[in-house]
Amino acid sequence: MVFVPFCGHFSLPDLDVGTGINVDWFYRLPIVSVIAFLPGIESLKEDEMRKISVLIGICMLAALAITILAQQAPPTDLSPVMKDVAATTNKLRMDLMSSNAADVAADAEKLQGLFRQAAGFFKAQKAQDAVDFAKANVQRAGDIMKAAKENNLDGAKAPAGDLQKSCKNCHDVHREQLPDKTFKFKP
Ligand code: HEC
Numbered sequence: 001m002v003f004v005p006f007c008g009h010f011s012l013p014d015l016d017v018g019t020g021i022n023v024d025w026f027y028r029l030p031i032v033s034v035i036a037f038l039p040g041i042e043s044l045k046e047d048e049m050r051k052i053s054v055l056i057g058i059c060m061l062a063a064l065a066i067t068i069l070a071q072q073a074p075p076t077d078l079s080p081v082m083k084d085v086a087a088t089t090n091k092l093r094m095d096l097m098s099s100n101a102a103d104v105a106a107d108a109e110k111l112q113g114l115f116r117q118a119a120g121f122f123k124a125q126k127a128q129d130a131v132d133f134a135k136a137n138v139q140r141a142g143d144i145m146k147a148a149k150e151n152n153l154d155g156a157k158a159p160a161g162d163l164q165k166s167c168k169n170c171h172d173v174h175r176e177q178l179p180d181k182t183f184k185f186k187p
Contacts, residue, residue, distance in 0.1 A: 141159075
């Protein structure tokens with residue numbers, strides 16, 4: 001029973017980065033199993049309870065390990081990340097125009113995660129200049145988020161402008177358009 005609040009604590013929404021594994025379910029599993037045991041739980045002896053607790057604990061550890069591995073694996077396809085970057089950058093621009101500080105902070109946080117993933121991708125591709133471009137945007141997104149959380153949207157404008165201008169630098173060097181109009185990474 002001790003594990004129920006404990007489980008909830010870990011079910012962060014964006015843990016399935018990179019692999020496509022829905023990590024969320026690994027957290028629900030122990031909760032679901034506790035609920036399944038609930039009716040019979042009074043009739044269990046204390047040592048049986050302990051065994052179940054240990055089992056659930058192992059389950060949780062395995063879930064945590066999978067999560068950490070999933071987070072560390074860089075994406076193998078940058079396209080979905082970039083499409084999300086484009087959509088979120090547009091949204092950020094609109095939210096800045098309408099002075100919606102809470103949404104600006106949320107957009108910046110999302111961009112920070114996306115450019116972290118991009119940095120991981122470029123690192124795996126051994127493109128150090130692109131890693132640096134991406135990391136500069138992680139920094140800018142952090143600055144935007146900080147300013148927005150302090151309700152200082154004027155302070156968010158400079159890093160947001162730099163972030164919006166950064167796309168071309170990297171695309172000019174590392175993005176290539178194929179005859180079918182799709183894009184791919186150019187080493
Ligand atoms: C550090 C390098 C880098 C930065 C910075 C960067 N991009 Fe990209 N982007 C790429 C690469 C490489 C591709 C091609 C990869 C692919 O599409 O598979 C790409 C592709 C794209 C695509 C095409 C996606 C598709 O597959 O249709 C869009 C849209 C895009 N980027 C938007 C942006 C926007 C908007 C920004 C700035 C806010 C940005 N990118 C910043 C490297 C970068």
